Amino acid sequence: DADVTQTPRNRITKTGKRIMLECSQTKGHDRMYWYRQDPGLGLRLIYYSFDVKDINKGEISDGYSVSRQAQAKFSLSLESAIPNQTALYFCATSPMDSNTGELFFGEGSRLTVL
Amino acid sequence: AQSVSQHNHHVILSEAASLELGCNYSYGGTVNLFWYVQYPGQHLQLLLKYFSGDPLVKGIKGFEAEFIKSKFSFNLRKPSVQWSDTAEYFCAVEGQDYKLSFGAGTTVTVRA
Numbered sequence: 648d649a650d651v652t653q654t655p656r657n658r659i660t661k662t663g664k665r666i667m668l669e670c671s672q673t674k675g676h677d678r679m680y681w682y683r684q685d686p687g688l689g690l691r692l693i694y695y696s697f698d699v700k701d702i703n704k705g706e707i708s709d710g711y712s713v714s715r716q717a718q719a720k721f722s723l724s725l726e727s728a729i730p731n732q733t734a735l736y737f738c739a740t741s742p743m744d745s746n747t748g749e750l751f752f753g754e755g756s757r758l759t760v761l
Numbered sequence: 762a763q764s765v766s767q768h769n770h771h772v773i774l775s776e777a778a779s780l781e782l783g784c785n786y787s788y789g790g791t792v793n794l795f796w797y798v799q800y801p802g803q804h805l806q807l808l809l810k811y812f813s814g815d816p817l818v819k820g821i822k823g824f825e826a827e828f829i830k831s832k833f834s835f836n837l838r839k840p841s842v843q844w845s846d847t848a849e850y851f852c853a854v855e856g857q858d859y860k861l862s863f864g865a866g867t868t869v870t871v872r873a
Contacts, residue, residue, distance in 0.1 A: 678859070682863075687770065687866075689765075689863040689865040689866045690805075690863040692862075697859070705860070750797075750805075752804040752805045752806075753804060754804050
């Protein structure tokens, strides 16, 4: 089983719908991140959390919200999806006691907004 | 905040050719540097990392990278590529805020 699990893996939705992408991890890491990947733009940070009570905006947080329900769970919500949010979304984790910054990624959630 | 620039968008080469991918970053403080690889249909995986010590770091699958502080560069190299090295490669920089900033990525296609 994957250490970082994302659901759903693929989702097609319509403009204006609310969408939630979920991420759970069994690595015991404190830090969790949501990135989106777009061709030619690489990965851009949406939100990150260093523990259950800590939520921080990344570089492209507009139109998104997150919830850190537990150490192991970090969900990303699109309150009203729009077509330019069509992208591949990755959840990632890293341990708090490490200063090397290595991230462990989930398999990705491909979202298409029509 | 830090930023990362990767010089090449798409590189096409034949098996056994040498590969070098450029990466430059901008950040005023101490950084940790990474190369991640994404094979087709898969998630990103760490290829190698630098955070102190010898500026020439070796990673998995025969890859290496050299940190040149004066040039703010961290170029990735492999002397002889294989078809299985076809992937997208991302350079990333971590500043003192524990957030990684990624470059736009370089797609490498190796022809048999």
